[in-house]
Amino acid sequence: MVSEVRKDDSSNLTVSCVVFDSDYDLLGRCLTSLSDSSLQLGIQVRVIVVNNSESCDLKLKSFLAKLESKFSFSLELISRHGNVGYAKGNNLAFDRINSTYHLILNPDVILAPDTLTRGLALLDADSSLSLVSPASFDYLCGPIQYLCKRYPSFLVLFLRFIKSPWLNARFSRALSEYEYRQETDSGVSFSPEIVSGCFMLCRTSALKKVGGFDERFFLYFEDFDLSLRMGKVGKVVYLPEMKIQHYGGGAGRKGWKHVRMFIVSAAKFFHKHGLKWI
Secondary structure: OOEEOOOOOOOOEEEEEEEOOOOHHHHHHHHHHHHHHHHOOOOOEEEEEEEOOOOOHHHHHHHHHHHHOOOOOEEEEEOOOOOOOHHHHHHHHHOOOOOOEEEEEOOOEEEOOOHHHHHHHHHHHOOOEEEEEEEEEOOOOOOEEOOOEOOOOHHHHHHHHHOOHHHHHHOHHHHHHHOOHHHHHOOOOEOOOEOOOOEEEEEHHHHHHHOOOOOOOOOOOHHHHHHHHHHHHOEEEEEEEEEEEEOOOOHHHOOHHHHHHHHHHHHHHHHHHOOOOO
């Protein structure tokens, strides 16, 4: 039986996974890959699924209960709080943990078997690190996804949003630099300013120190904000040997509701951290 979340913790690694009307097949594949990767660690792992859906609570509980016996970790559920947003959803889990390391994980991510082993080994070896980010590939295991970012400018966000081939060609250098393409393609570890929120392997003490996500961001840019703050209390590192698949997509492909949320969150981000035009 999937248990309700508890408020104490002695795990070496905790994981928060916020779901909202998620594809159950993909969620099952995500958790199964997490279990396979956790099995290699030899430590206690505790996974907290946060259900932001306003309905489907019983359906999700039933789905997780069927899979739970196959997992190498303990599984808990936080629900019945409604759609409070990605940032606050994760913070509901943060408030209940006291682990050594914490993984922020999207339900549309598939881990390689050695993903956690490689990431935790690096965190164990270097106490100055606050956050480790993986190499990410698309759902066809094809081209690498450039998920590391420099501080965004208004111009770059505009170009990425409208996706004009002519404009993108004219500003290809700026777009490439924004996405750390040269560094990522080199296959060598480096320290980006911003990493994707789909997979953030954090030192829990650093995460606690910055106070988790800023809940003013309902969706979008909460990972940009957290990356910058985590970079102030430790080193943020991209580790290419740590690999995932990510099925996520851009806001522009999800309809006008997501477009509006993207614009609102971008305005909040620039108001908080400063506007860069070019």
